[in-house]
Amino acid sequence: MLKQTSAHFFKVVSKLYLILGIMLAPIPEAIAADDSRTNAELLQEIEQIKARLKQLEELVHKNADGVETAKQTAQQALTKETLVTDKLANGQIPLGHTNLSFSGWLQGTMTWRDHNELASASSTNFGTPFPKSIAYGVHELRADARNSYFALNMKSAEVDDVKLSGRLEVDFQSIGSNTTQNNNGWAPRLRHAFVEVDNAATGWHFVAGQTYALTTPYGNQVRSDGSPSADKAWTMLPSLPIINVGQLDDIGPAGVNSPRPLEFRLIKTFYNTALAVSLDSQIVSWAGNIAGASPVYTGTTLSSAANNQFNNNATQNLSLSTVPDVLMKATWQPDPSTFYETFGIVRSYRDMNGTTNLTGTGTTHGFGGGVDSFIKLWPGKLDITGGIGYGSLGGYAGNGIADVTFDATGKPTVVKEMQGWIGVLAHPSRELDLIAYAGTEHSHSAGVSGTDYGWGNPNFLNSGCAILNGVCNGSVKAVADVEVGAIWRFYNGSFGHVDFMPQITWLKKSLFSDINDFAPSAHNVAVDLTIRFYPY
Template identity: 30%
Template structure:
């Protein structure tokens, strides 16, 4: 019995030990499972934290990159380098086809102020021609001369020059013309820029920031662009400062020229300006036929003694994927003449603004401009800047100009565009008895403006405003390492209105169609 009792007791002890062992194994297994779950959770949180840190780092890097100037690549792919200078070539070979329903006797640029009234034979004749004169060549030379000091020299030529020997009969010998030639010095650490030479005037609109070498011009074929687009290329100096990545402020002093209203036939007597704006021979507004140092004696250079001064602010805010550029400017001008032993001058201030925006990123763009002031020589019409009173004193002509346009990038290769533009002025005149003076005078004789072959003196109409509505497309036919070939078509409807005079307020219009094929080798 004792033996049997011992066996039973031993069995019980073994069974209890086994149960305890099984319980311990179970708990250990559960602990291991829980530990793995905790490790996986911590790993997931760690990955999320790393991803968040990476996103934050990328955001900060993007902001820093946006604020920092783009580093200059001394010899980027596709560019030519020589002795530390990088050369970038630009330009194109162009063929433009031109048709006008009224004969302007003009090449690639339509001078809207010359659209003929029915009095002229040109009103009833159209014109058509081809021209290669919009072909262009440009060269940009850049170098890092010191730490944080970047220097760029830029030159640009086209074939829109027309010397006395130029013609369209046999050789079409149209000469090259200087468009731009400037040097720019940039201090990247200070955000300070300096430019000297011939470039786009500061009041010409930019696509972004302050860009002296390019403008936000309507993408049309007509060389005179769209009414409402104000621009000129003038020699001068310019300084501008970056205030952060979004705002820039610039000031310039540029070569002054004045377009006075008047002809070349003198009046009998002493008035400075009489019917049709004819100038008295005693009034000096132009250096007529200067023929001096490198001036063509067939051209006039206006009498000026103060440069044009312009100040401009440009803002490029960051709106997510949308691009926006807004700018505003003001210009000081001085007009100057000499008449009857006395000098006269008058100061004017003009102003304007421009915007360019992406309505749909990479798909739809919108641009607009507005300006007001004595801006005649900058207009597409073009208008005169000023007229004269009978005593030789100067009356500036106020110009108001508007432009709106849109470009739709329908495909990567095809762009459709539409623009509307307006330029107008106010009648500015004075009278001495029954003799009319100035611009837009209601005493001017317009009786013959709508009668073909009527004497020229019976159509003294002065342009009051010019309007244009234009549509077109531009298509990239081929593009590759060899360059690109592009082609486009433009149609515009143009209207010219005159001031009311004796016999009414004549008006005229012109339908213009242009085609273009260009090869961009660079």
């Protein structure tokens, strides 16, 4: 189109110059010799020639303006049609109007535990056995590569200030039906799968899919490209390639809420603040197990409505509630070295009709909230981060404290807990990060009525905890842990970088006291040695 317009313009200009050449050519001698015309007639002819010249000049300018307009229109059209390949960064490949890039790592981890949790490497949590368990007296050594993960990142061209991006991320932390330690047939697990719509001009953003919930502190992460957390750009958008505070999988200290539900999130960013609201698939942890297997009751055995969150395992049930969790969050960054955020959550719990030995059913609502912060005490060298929370947050932390229980009438009753955590991150050099975290959660009793119901009921017997290999699964009152580790990038070159990541974890969990004032507790120590290769 642009070439055709240019050719037409040059044809028009050529004709105009031909006309001008003819009009301005020397007057023939015959005409010059003819002096029979008066001066007035000659002046009139000159004025006519000037008027004609003016018309021709206007015509030339008009055609020139048309050509320029056509040129600009063509350039705009070409810009809109230009593939994103013109703006490719290192490691990106084009697919239509979208850039694709890859991220992730290959990892091998060896874990030693003082007490055997019968768990895979990089999965140390509060599943530690109690002292009278046979497993408690046996050390444990595990090694695997299950925490290797792969992510496909998608980013479109920006059209009318709108940009689309997406992320698909999997690891191998799931367990297939035929998986054993010997055949290493680990099943893939979906970590993230979401699409993000960003409007840079208005500051509105929309996220739909599975990713970290708004309860996750976004001030506690180290970029997965290996740069220290001091380089982190604060945002509530989940598209940055990040790892959580725990170097191994998503396990951070107690008190950190980092689930990945399916959600629909709307965000509005301002100069140094952001507001967000999200509707999330429920993550519910109900107290009690089917057939009263735990805890052990002093009276009638009862069956709970064990409607836990779905985890791709046939032995787990879906949450019964038809209302999603509603989350809200606000962030504020007054200066480049200080970041604060606060979140709130509204939840709905519904019991099951016909629950065995219960006289009624019902629905109740739970609430929770928290505050997290990140402060660069010495920018580029020393950071401190931490937060507190309170309310119905047990399932979001996933450390053994329930979200909800039920009383003697069958009515769901919210289990409230207090959370707190703190972290210190030092960056002696570009190749080394030193990390230390500590956290705790403390739950309150709930729904206690009679001898058989509720969370933390003193009539629940903990006597099995004092018997060799006895049942010891009473209500968890508190958990606490301390993590100390490092990230050493001992190779960092043009082909990626390789990190050595040692970590030592100490943890403890305690149960509520029973009617005999017996409150058992258990602790564990784990040492993780990890080699991680970032090829991208």
